[in-house]
Amino acid sequence: MAKKNHIPDEGLSAGDHFPHRGNDYHVPVLLKECINALSIQREGVYVDCTFGGGGHSSEILRNLGPTGKLFAFDQDADAQRNLPDDDRVVFVPHNFRHLQRFLRLHRQDAVHGVLADLGVSSFQFDEPQRGFSIRFDSELDMRMDQRGTLKASDVLASYTEQKLHKIFEQYGEVTNSKTLARTIVELRGKVPLNTIGQFKAALQPVVKGNPNKYLAQVFQALRIEVNDELGSLKDLLQQLPLVLRPGGRAVIITFHSLEDRLVKNYFRDGIFEPEEDDNPFENKKKHSMWKVITKKPILPSDAEMKRNPRARSAKLRVAERI
Template sequence: MAAANDISEGYHVPVLFRESVEALDIKPDGIYVDCTFGGGGHSGGILERLGPSGRLIAFDQDADARQNLPDDERLIFIPQNFRHLSRFLRLQKIAAVDGLLADLGVSSHQFDEAERGFSIRFDAALDMRMDHRSTLTAKDIIAGYSEEALHKLFERYGEVTNAKTLAKTIVQQREKMQVTTISQFKAMLQPVVKGNPNKYFAQVFQALRIEVNDELGALKELLLQLPSVLKPGGRAAIITFHSLEDRLVKNFFKDGLLEQEVDVNPFESVSREKPLQVITKKPILPSQEEMKINPRARSAKLRVAAKKL
């Protein structure tokens, strides 16, 4: 049985580690899910608190995560996106779980592997796929999306201030030059960069990454499954890194609804049952000390909810 410190720390520094693991209120004989195994940091914390009869189901769509699996018979690894949570729990003959943890976004490893195309620090192919079994890449989006689709994409997912101008520039420039690498893409955008270039490119890359990996779609599917996969009193702890994710989690934990599900019937009863009880009225934020050690933690927010008894 592996201890937590046997799991790779260099692969990914777990954000809000102590806060998120403690939020699960782990029972030694319980069944828990780590939706985003990555370097195994959060999983290690959960395993430390589980007894011999406890179980941990770990999901990760990135094949690289396999290299961090501990030799621990209590852990079952599922090499899939967490959007398939219910299906694979059924395959494991698990009706419901005592807790679930999800650390959303990109791992330190994915940012630091130049060839993955996630970081503006390196030159590499415009890829950005977390799961190499999927086919859509960032290059495909730049080469094939319409001007209107690009505009909406950068405005919504990246909150890029001049998203319309950016989209128009991409469509015009791709007729003159082929864009397959990060350096080519950044050169194409140079005339329309506003403000701090690093921040601007980070917003653009965030938008592309969210689209390539359908990150918000996967999160919505996960949230909708929570009421059925959690045992009464079972907890969900979700760490988000930007406002789009955080808003979805906040709304679902509070009302059991996704943000686009607005009640348009003023005569319908507002006493609809809410499946979850919010544990954290305000999100838990990383400490100043953690942000100094791990700059990636700066934008992290942890929200926790429990299935009502």
Template sequence: MTASPYHIPVMLAPCIEGLAIDPNGTYVDLTFGGGGHSKEILRHLDKGHLYGFDQDADAEANVPEDDRFTFVAANFRDFKKYLRLYGVTKVDGILADLGISSHQIDEPTRGFSTRFDGNLDMRMSSDIELTAQQVLNTYEEAQLHKIFGIYGEIKNAKTLAQAVVAERASRPFGTTGEFKSFLKGYAPRGKDFKYYAQVFQALRIEVNDEMKALEDMLLQTVEVLKPGGRLVIMSYHSLEDRLVKNFINKGKFQGEVEKDFFGNLLRPLEPITRKAVIASKEEIELNNRARSAKLRIAKKL
């Protein structure tokens, strides 16, 4: 299969294998993007149907002409509600490739990348009102400290938050280039590019409410999956992976796993893979984005 230039699908074969596709089943791709994973799922379907979700309007250009496919322009945090509009209450498998697409990164006007100069936007959908520029120019120091520390895992988060507040008083932040130049003074020596990426990640997560959206989505997967149905989730940073791992292993995001009177684990999902699946060296050489991907697969009990 020829991958779309919009976005090269990561760990395509393990994702398809993890779904254990029934040719006549109903499936959901919660992160349609360039359509790479969806088009491969369609190759394995006969009379089955696939629903593809994406909140980014640009993704609609990649929708395949196939009667077995339905595109839903919506955030995956609401997927249960939208499936019901199509009369679907239970499905055989759900796939989500989290994070940001290559297309979004490579489009300077979106403001996601440290490689280009563009507006400090970072919205995954034009329906979102908050922008990265607003976060930097209006959030209180304590809020910025929390965002940089938790979402970016930045060691000097407090210092950076103080500096942002002081800088914007005389010169509000407008573009990614301006902000990146400002960050140079606070990045560890020799690790500046990693530092920029961490700060940009923190802003992107805040703008798009990514962690809460992920929690909302995961909770709905248990309600929508049929018994034996598969959940295939690919994440790209530790915050996402920790949420996914805890939910699969414990049925919740924090705390210890619950047990019944006989000591049996009480959880709605069973891990198919004991550890996260990672990309091969060969794939990483072809697609650098795969280097940080972690794939987790589970089935509904």
């Protein structure tokens, strides 16, 4: 039986950000656990792959000395408004899949630690025009990087029935993904599917179970496709051994099983999926460049989940570069 994804409220897969600037904009998930896992050296060089509201970055900076350095990546232009006035920070306004390229551009060959919080910010979900949330009626956009060209409405308008079926089944684990895909293809030439309201109205006849949960699964699938989230994560993971010093730490927070499985497998075996021709009776040792620090993922405490309910799906995995 396939493992079920954790589908948080309204399609959120994170929930560590809040829709107001200042102290309430960013409540970082598993903050203490992340900082402990990074094992920060005062004069070290670190990367926050998902700067967002800057909560994790701020704590890293507090643990760095005057000659330490932090590279902060974020593809969302809005995140740059949260940057601290600190000469130790280098902001890179791009997706973390370009990690190695931009470190080289800044003449940084190796770093002491990399942190990636893969959750989507609540700030993004609370901006109606971004098209992430089922609460608003706006254009079906869902681009984290506004420079991208593919929108959720484009996926609905142009993808084949088979491709839509695969997306909803794999990325959202929608129970009737085949029926949903067929319905979209049948309707898209008859009714507009450009806005959240139009899309929700069109889906009403095929919604199964709790409507909010169903729509959250559908929206998660579209968001993952629009932003190539799993492809970006694979690119990041493959670059980590190339940018981390021996003994450097990779600290990654995931929010659904698709992400977590990739991270777990890569840290453990150096591959993303078990090889199909693996012989269970053959003792073939896989090669990995990692020492796994967390045999099981670190989860938020009950107190943290009570304080920040959207953190409940978070899983933290840590590995050390051999």
